[in-house]
Amino acid sequence: VSAAALNTLAIVGVGLIGGSFAAALRSAGLVRRVIGVGRSRANLERAVELGVIDQISSDAAQAAAEADLVFVAVPVQQTETVLGSIAPHLRDDAIVCDAGSTKGDVVAAAQRALGARFVQFVPAHPIAGAELSGVGAASASLYRDRLVVLTPTDATRTEAVERVQALWAACGARVVRMDAARHDAVFAAVSHLPHVLAFALVHQIAQRPDAADLFSFAGAGFRDFTRIAGSSPEMWRDIALANKDALLIELGAYRAELDALARCIAEGDGQGLAGMFESARSARQKWLKR
Amino acid sequence: VSAAALNTLAIVGVGLIGGSFAAALRSAGLVRRVIGVGRSRANLERAVELGVIDQISSDAAQAAAEADLVFVAVPVQQTETVLGSIAPHLRDDAIVCDAGSTKGDVVAAAQRALGARFVQFVPAHPIAGAELSGVGAASASLYRDRLVVLTPTDATRTEAVERVQALWAACGARVVRMDAARHDAVFAAVSHLPHVLAFALVHQIAQRPDAADLFSFAGAGFRDFTRIAGSSPEMWRDIALANKDALLIELGAYRAELDALARCIAEGDGQGLAGMFESARSARQKWLKR
Numbered sequence: 001v002s003a004a005a006l007n008t009l010a011i012v013g014v015g016l017i018g019g020s021f022a023a024a025l026r027s028a029g030l031v032r033r034v035i036g037v038g039r040s041r042a043n044l045e046r047a048v049e050l051g052v053i054d055q056i057s058s059d060a061a062q063a064a065a066e067a068d069l070v071f072v073a074v075p076v077q078q079t080e081t082v083l084g085s086i087a088p089h090l091r092d093d094a095i096v097c098d099a100g101s102t103k104g105d106v107v108a109a110a111q112r113a114l115g116a117r118f119v120q121f122v123p124a125h126p127i128a129g130a131e132l133s134g135v136g137a138a139s140a141s142l143y144r145d146r147l148v149v150l151t152p153t154d155a156t157r158t159e160a161v162e163r164v165q166a167l168w169a170a171c172g173a174r175v176v177r178m179d180a181a182r183h184d185a186v187f188a189a190v191s192h193l194p195h196v197l198a199f200a201l202v203h204q205i206a207q208r209p210d211a212a213d214l215f216s217f218a219g220a221g222f223r224d225f226t227r228i229a230g231s232s233p234e235m236w237r238d239i240a241l242a243n244k245d246a247l248l249i250e251l252g253a254y255r256a257e258l259d260a261l262a263r264c265i266a267e268g269d270g271q272g273l274a275g276m277f278e279s280a281r282s283a284r285q286k287w288l289k290r
Numbered sequence: 291v292s293a294a295a296l297n298t299l300a301i302v303g304v305g306l307i308g309g310s311f312a313a314a315l316r317s318a319g320l321v322r323r324v325i326g327v328g329r330s331r332a333n334l335e336r337a338v339e340l341g342v343i344d345q346i347s348s349d350a351a352q353a354a355a356e357a358d359l360v361f362v363a364v365p366v367q368q369t370e371t372v373l374g375s376i377a378p379h380l381r382d383d384a385i386v387c388d389a390g391s392t393k394g395d396v397v398a399a400a401q402r403a404l405g406a407r408f409v410q411f412v413p414a415h416p417i418a419g420a421e422l423s424g425v426g427a428a429s430a431s432l433y434r435d436r437l438v439v440l441t442p443t444d445a446t447r448t449e450a451v452e453r454v455q456a457l458w459a460a461c462g463a464r465v466v467r468m469d470a471a472r473h474d475a476v477f478a479a480v481s482h483l484p485h486v487l488a489f490a491l492v493h494q495i496a497q498r499p500d501a502a503d504l505f506s507f508a509g510a511g512f513r514d515f516t517r518i519a520g521s522s523p524e525m526w527r528d529i530a531l532a533n534k535d536a537l538l539i540e541l542g543a544y545r546a547e548l549d550a551l552a553r554c555i556a557e558g559d560g561q562g563l564a565g566m567f568e569s570a571r572s573a574r575q576k577w578l579k580r
Contacts, residue, residue: 206573277523283496
């Protein structure tokens, strides 16, 4: 048995993300007992039926008191409250980790909520599908070949980071580490910005008096471009606000890019346009080939 | 045999679009002889081998002189030159049509190039895939259930419009008519704008010193959002310039939408953001259900 193996894992929020983490560790033989904590009794009973958790608890503090690892997989806005409620009950050797899409705000929330226990907290962002939800969608293979970004601080216990890294690796994930600010800047550029751009495009058309007519001529390109505008409005509101500073920098850079584009079009600068489009196409092809 | 049936069809530009039109009409039994005109001898020979055309001609004027219908499927920027070269040779009862993605510029070009023959010209935009090219990709079923927009003017001969409409319907397409200005406004909103937005996003990231690192964290959402940035740079340069006025209006509206979005984020207006995102998601779901 690996040194990372857990006796008791507490999952706060037994949905797609939390349930898949439990299922993957169980499938790897790395956990003896899983306690599930959540608001929906029906969902937790389903999790027991599916063999994802062994035991139900309605009290995060009580579950945390028994756990080697507390995995918090709740909407980002609730993270601080959950961490605050478990802080006084954590064992000295317990590890706490999360799965939030933004990291600077989670680190700050954890510092406030955990106090001296902050050294036991390993911030993490597994990059995995968010289209489905609930424990019924959970799978032991969700994280296979997916990326998990850990953003420990200088204060985070080294052994805790290493153990969490080993557990994610056992789930099949590729684990990378970076600081929280870099994480937030990177995902603002390649994920958060595209999401808000897609929402903005659809919203902007949907508001027009001739929206129905316009949509009737939208094709496959429009469908793919706006696929991410089918994501959860609440989740993306939270991400946009949680990563406000980095996202505003990206929006500013993108608006400057659109200004340059509009200038090329207005001036009939075909060479400038073809240069931008060609550079984009070749960069994208290079990316897809990796 | 339908009243729309053709004795001789001349295809100028025997690629995916022109080749598929010929193949579909042949498969519907609506054409006796197809003459292919193009710059690449190898491509034309391949078209003969595939049975898409019967005869090769290097001279559009000569082919046009024999044709009931001349189908011009060349890059939009070349349309005027091609029309000018065939104008003096067209029969009185011949019809000319095109397949360009923009229509206002094509109508203006046709007026200049065809003179009195302009009444014989039926402007058309088949909405069909442009990812593949060459006659090897042509297929008799390309237009099945696809949309074809005709943008005749008041001057266009009614019989010509009806005959072209019947031929496209025989290819399996849904045919709609609108005026060229409306066509260009509609496609600026639902097609041309998303294309330039996707190119702009990739270009803007590709230019940064840390582009490789950023791309390494881009996932499935980024891939779908930017799929259309894999399109032909030359074709999209031409479309952006040909539909300049409508596209600049759309870019302006989109930039105003981004300003409102940035304001919500900066002010922490979660309700405003959730409202925009929810309106976008529900409009998109409604559209997908149709």
